[in-house]
Amino acid sequence: FKAKLKKIKIPENYYPIEENGKDNRYFKTEKELEDQPISKRYVYRGDWDGTFKYGWSDNPAWVLYDMLIARRYGLGDQVSESQINKWDLYKIARFCDNVDRDGYFLGVPDGRGGIEPRFSCNIMFTEGTKIFDSINSIAAIFRGVVFFQNSTVNFSDDRIKDPDLLFSNSNVSDGLLSDSIYKRDEKYHAVEVSYKNR
Numbered sequence: 001f002k003a004k005l006k007k008i009k010i011p012e013n014y015y016p017i018e019e020n021g022k023d024n025r026y027f028k029t030e031k032e033l034e035d036q037p038i039s040k041r042y043v044y045r046g047d048w049d050g051t052f053k054y055g056w057s058d059n060p061a062w063v064l065y066d067m068l069i070a071r072r073y074g075l076g077d078q079v080s081e082s083q084i085n086k087w088d089l090y091k092i093a094r095f096c097d098n099v100d101r102d103g104y105f106l107g108v109p110d111g112r113g114g115i116e117p118r119f120s121c122n123i124m125f126t127e128g129t130k131i132f133d134s135i136n137s138i139a140a141i142f143r144g145v146v147f148f149q150n151s152t153v154n155f156s157d158d159r160i161k162d163p164d165l166l167f168s169n170s171n172v173s174d175g176l177l178s179d180s181i182y183k184r185d186e187k188y189h190a191v192e193v194s195y196k197n198r
Contacts (some may be wrong), residue, residue, distance in 0.1 A: 005124075008066035009052040010059075011090060013045045016097070017056060025097060025105055027115040033107065044103030048090055060121035060141040061093035061155075067135055068146075068153060075131055084153045095159050096120070096142050 144157035
């Protein structure tokens with residue numbers, strides 16, 4: 001049997017499930033997805049204003065958020081919602097669902113000819129599992145980590161991201177890369193970067 005279990009907090013603009021309970025992110029064939037009207041593929045509608053509603057979700061990012069804020073079985077007594085970087089978690093959630101920039105579901109092949117979200121979390125903790133182990137298990141589903149920095153719970157995952165800076169001869173002091181343990185000339189705002197010569 002299939003059970004939806006507990007409703008959790010999900011973004012106000014997140015609509016993966018229709019009123020009749022059909023999940024718009026699971027398809028038995030690629031053709032079924034292609035035949036779907038575009039309005040049914042709209043999982044994230046518009047920009048998110050940071051507010052939540054209650055609903056069912058198997059998105060590991062929102063299951064993780066629930067584990068962090070729940071007072072009965074999570075870290076809710078130690079961490080407030082204002083300390084959680086929900087904006088980064090939102091980006092991770094969209095990656096888990098595999099939607100395009102406009103919020104339309106793209107999905108990934110499920111290995112049986114169908115289409116499904118990139119990552120989903122259907123998990124039940126039935127024994128006395130430590131909360132930190134549970135949180136790390138859920139973060140591992142989307143190949144991520146949870147860390148506490150500057151009084152904020154932050155998240156990181158291995159999504160492909162644009163590089164922050166490319167180093168070349170044109171943007172290196174005097175056009176030279178060299179190994180050194182000394183500070184560079186103070187007139188440059190230098191960042192020490194380790195690299196390997198190939």
